[in-house]
Amino acid sequence: MSLKLEIEGVMLNVVSGYAPQVGCELKEKERFWSELDEVMESIPTGERVVIGADFNGHVGEGNTGDEEVMGKFGVKERNLEGQMVVDFAKRMDMAVVNTYFQKREEHRVTYKSGGRRTQVDYILCRRGNLKEISDCKVVVGESVARQHRMVVCRITLMVCKTKRSKKEIEKKTKWWKLKKEECCEEFRQKLRQALGGKVVLPDDWETSAEVIRETGRKVLGVSSGRRKEDKETWWWNEEVQHSIQRKMLAKKKWDMDRTEENRQEYKELQCRVKREVSKAKQKAYDELYTRLDTREGEKDLYRLARQRDRDGKDVQQVRVIKDRDGRVLTSEESVQRRWKEYFEELMNEENERKKRVEGVNSVEQKVDKIRKGEVRKALKWMKSGKAVGPDDIPVEVWKCLGEAAVEFLASLFNRVLESERMPEEWRRSVLVPIFKNKGDVQSCSNYRGIKLMSHTMKLWERVVEARLRKVVEICEQQYGFMPRKSTRDAIFALRILMEKYRDGQRELHCVFVDLEKTYDRVPREELWYCMRKSGVAEKYVRVVQDMYERSRTVVRCAVGQTEEFNVEVGLHQGSALSPFLFAIVMDQLSEEVRQESPWTMMFADDIVICSESREQVEENLERWRFALERRGMKVSRSKTEYMCVNEREGSGTVRLEGEEVKKVQEFKYLGSTVQSNGECGKEVKKRVQAGWNGWRKVSGVLCDHKISARIMGKVYRTVVRPAMLYGLETVSLRKRQESELEVAELKMLRFSLGVTRLDRIRNEYIRGTAHVGRLGSKLGRPV
Template identity: 30%
Template sequence: MILYSGHEEEDAHHTEGVAFMLSHEAQNALISWEAAGPRIIYASFKTKKENIKLNIIQCYAPTNDKDEQTKEDFYNKLQTLCDKLKEKDMTILMGDLNAKIGSDNSGYEEVMGRQGLGKMNENGEMLADFCAFNNMIIGGSMFPHRRIHKATWVSPDHRTENQIDHICIGRKFRRSMHDVRVQRGADAASDHHLVLARMKMKLKKREVKKSTRTQYNVDFLKDRLTTETFRLTVRNKYEALQDLLDEGNMDIDTQWQQIKKMWTSTCSEVLGKKKYQQKDWISADTLNKVQVRKEKKGAINNSRTRAAKATAQEEYTEANRAVKNSVKTDKANFIEDLAKEAEDASAQGNMKQLYEITRKLAGKYKRTDRPIKDKNGNVLTSDEDQLKRWREHFEELLSRPPPQNPPDITPAEEVLQINCERPSKAEIEKAIHHMKRGKASGPDKIPAEAIKADIETSTEILHDLLGKIWEQEEIPTEWKEGYLVKLPKKGDMQDCNNYRGIMLLSVPGKVLNRVILDILKTGVDAKLRDHQAGFRKDRSCIDQIATLRIIVEQSMEWDSSLYINCVDYEKAFDSLDRDTLWKLLQHYGIPNKLISLIRNSYEDMTCRVIHAGQLTDSFMGKTGVRQGCLLSPFLFLLAIDWIMKKTTKYRRNGIQWTPWSQLEDLDFADDLALLSHSHQQMQEKTEQLNTVSTQLGLNINRSKTRIMKANTKNNNPITMKGEPLEETDSFTYLGSTINKHGGTAEDVKARIQKARVAFIMLRTIWRAKQIKTNTKLRIFNSNVKAVLLYGSETWRSTQKTLKRIQTFINKCLRRILHLKWTDKISNTTLWKITKQLPIETEIKKRKWRWIGHTLRKPPNTITRQAITWNPPGKRRRGRPRNTWQRDTEKETKEMGYTRREMEKMATDRKRWRSLVDGLCSQRANRHK
């Protein structure tokens, strides 16, 4: 049997057309088929797997030289067809796609392998985007074969071969595809070879292990009555405990165990233990309705008469309807809450949290309980062997040998004037308010929600305990224990080195750390170098990115030589030597009381790794700072600050920044960018940094450290311990791509790719009918657009880059609104419907908002000085390139102001906000 779809017109040319040729077995399994024009045909078949159909789409895509509209029309029709298919069914897309996908799968790792042929063309990119959005993979790119078994088309002169015919399958059924290759022997009098896929329809089941760790239903505290019951129970138990505490004969560990028992028993009684098959977003009200429905079902089964059974059935139907409506409401509220979190993260520029929220919205999580390899590369399959390997890995990581040549660090002559009296109730209450909800509890099983349920009582409980800890300078033993959660990075997921650990610690212990941190931050911050922007108030990644980009652009314009060393440390947080760290605390003038408290929290610290819901045996953590502890970033900044002061002291190896000073480096935590004008200066600085770093236990990762040179003819490599460091024309710094020529086109391309990945990850959100369009647009703005425009404050805008960004946004918005090519909605109308500004306006708004923030800083800060910085040198002949500074000067003149007037205006926040809004309004009007 042949199923055919072609031109409908009788006098149409004999072009295009697609078809199926069915065997007898396929005929018997055929359910339905649909002709979707001369380029697409679809058929559905039964499979031996119950309730799962096989959907096959055969298509013929326009060639690569066709106009953009023709290609868009084809993929829009294809997308419309795919939207009708159910995700639980197996879907195969195949045919002549006229798409070269190539062997480079950068940015499309989840769509294709590296076994493709040639180099990706425009059609190949459109196919890859389509597969990514529909969660499919390109089969021919996954299986290694000889070139003759990859090429699907041969030119008429038999000289050119390309791989343009493909078979794609849904990712869920990836294991059902065993091979894809060309069968050259099939004779069909065509310039195309037959492409064959070897399939197995049977699906593989995967067992999901349940975690053995105790968690409580903290979401029940969203219910007002449950919260009130919880508060009352805690107060009653604390009043009973108060009599024992008043006797004053308890040591700290005993007192803590009594307090812990009070909280955990209340959680168990009022909230109950969490069932892991339950969704996080299901409310207590819904679970109550489920219980009511269960009782109604029992009433049906126990009915003895038809009338009673009919009545019970009606009640059950009503209860079931109530459950469904309640679940829909919960899901909508959950999405709304995540959208609000994403908006907050976007406003704060917290890209890490934004990425986590995107994964949560997409329901996409990387498995961390997969089989791993031992040191010899052998795969470990049993849980027992895997637990031993994880313990071995982290014990070695956190128990590194001390530095061979520790530094001689002298204490400060004067101690900082910091209040070291026992914490007040106001300080403890403030610390509790700062605790974040929704975070996993530590070994004591006490969630933050339990402490925040009644902040007044919790403050009263912790005030006495923390006061005793403060006076005796002793930390409860359980607060020194941590559970390590493995977080995957890039690379082979069977290699333990491609994971990093985050430690789950006691929440009451975090309250103490917050109190200490709040005391230290103000006093110590003034002692830190201005070069460091990590974990400090009123400083951001954008400040450092903008400064570095301006340095590169101005160096190119003034023909000034520039060397940049982007330094990467190996396991920095886990390697810091603690004995040296305690000396550093004294060196910065921190009082002994606070040093003793911090030091005691690290003494005899123990760790256990969580794997497959189980815990490894306990082991000691002897080096590094605890990732997950509130104090760790602060402690690490002291180490980096001392290293850079020691590296640059008595030396002038930086770039000329002002007539009387040099800029040696730009830092954000351990992301360092060393700056120099000459090869000798950079060589000396690199060697000195390496020497000083090793004294504190930190090792520079030679394989990831990059050197970038500009305006220099010196080809000699920068070396470290005699080994040359890799040179590059561009590198990624704090998430932005820095190019030696100072351009932003490469960064824009990278941001579009990252935003595309985020948009595709959220495809279930865009397709969901129960989610409001306004909510979808809020998620798009915070989770996709924020990723797209990260660092845009530092871009020098061109019409070409603006057009690329605007095209991507328009395409996303049309998919969110499910607009088809036949709807004929203009871009202006689209922006009005979705309440979007033209991208040029959006970028200007972000840029000038950041400029205002920068101009309000003191005149001697590095970021403010960068806005007007020029290096020593001479401009090259010819028309100067466009730069960020030149763009800014031009826009300032267009607004009718001078630079000094702008600086004065920035001090008035309200006036500056009006200025930015007015500028954006004028530019928005130009697009209408």
């Protein structure tokens, strides 16, 4: 296990380990040292390393012949395992720190059992950093385990204190207050006053936006801009504050005049403060749980669950990042430059493609004006409570203003449609890197960039999208972001196809195609071409082109915001219109190569190609590669995988441009695991694991016994159960597998309610208390 610490610009790697015992086989010992070598080789040579481990070996007293890696103050004689420690130190240019400091034997012995006293726990560091260690010894009387004793090491790092730049704190308007009707009404009145008694907003966006922002700041207030700390004293009140002040004055009085009267007064106030604190805590918790048990407190309930889940995590933000060569950057300026460099390169670099020489006829036709009904429908689709874009006007403002907002937006959108120019403020966005929860947390490539865009622009995108969907007909093979289609439909179609071939004892060959950085690398010229070829009116093509023209963004990371840069390639991440635009591109690029469903299925950029023969599926894969890569898309050679159902011996594998495609026995398709033998045992186990993962995320609420069983059951039904049952309606489960799911669910419910099997409470009572029905009813089985 290793830990990397950044201390004022100095990188310190702390590695812990446990070596096999003396009686273990030599192969096992060699495997341990081989793995430790790999850990050391992964650490850059310029970084400090401290290894603390139970090596189960004796390096012995004296250092004749090994002076460069150890001192002479060991314990007893060296054995084979101790020689392995010394050899490792020589190999990695390390030093055995324990042996350099002359101590009494009591401060050198790390292991005591019966009459045996020896040294098996060591601390190692790089030889070049040995001068930074001033002491190393055993703490007498402190036992880490029954026989092992604590070894401490004092390290003095010579560092230059990093001067952190004073960031300009961005203060935010408290728009969340608009969910209260009284705040909403006051906002409407003040806005009306700011507009001179009129309800109608000014025609131009800049004036209206500024009036709305200014009114919001005055009516709703502005936050400090700093992140709110999670205080342990959130229950604090004025009575507690007053009692503590009196206690402090009494303490000062007693310190100045040590009389029995002053002491008694202080002790009485001390007891009173404890009672006041206990009462305040109880009252605050009672109010919290009462509010959570109401309809209005439901959002607070899920927010509390997320907060308690975050509190259980060690690291929530990473302030250091690696450059393209793997070196760790620690200064704020270098970290910001790296984020800007990574995303600027990602969003402005096209894959190689063949330029189109053929043209396409544009559809020149008059388009209707934007109607109020279209705006109302778009507003209804927009969710509240989302992060606001750079213009600082959330969708809650338009919902609060009601019909006046609908009228203003319809007029604004018609002007944008007519002029084909949207407000400059909408072209700016903020890019937030979100960790994918896999891979190196310090590598930029393991983050997904999500753009925070103007909510009003998103409304405009939804209006345009609704019109495009009426004009463009997407092929039936596309399941992603299509009405009345979902991931479950695609999963079900693939499973049915596999079952038919398994029952008929015939081979079915499937290739799961993965595209590299799809959204970020879509050539915009291809997008305009595909829109025109799909029959989109030229007016709408120019409107969409305007959405992407002169678009700029900044990256908001843990150390601040980067400089602004242009985005000239790809689709907007986090845009309301992007998924449908991508569906248009994929529809046109695959027109000549796709087969009917289920032989070809697409869910956005997730493609599966099926065929009855390996040669045919290989040919189809090559046709797909040619069709996509000549237009700027890139098929991933490392992530594209091949699976054969009912495989016969020697059926071989599939090649892509002469390169073997990875052959697998199972594949996670749209979140559901499909197996080459047609079974679903592994998928059931993964669903159980997904259920436990979801349960752990909200266990801060589920295991809080002050929350009512009804509310606990509701959280379970809305968070845990969907994760556990995802995709299982497409699977034919055996009774044993259903039982496996039932057992896991009842374990979670019993944990949540605080009961065990020893309490001898029937399962029906557990489900009834938590208001959670049998799983069979959700899987479409009779119960």
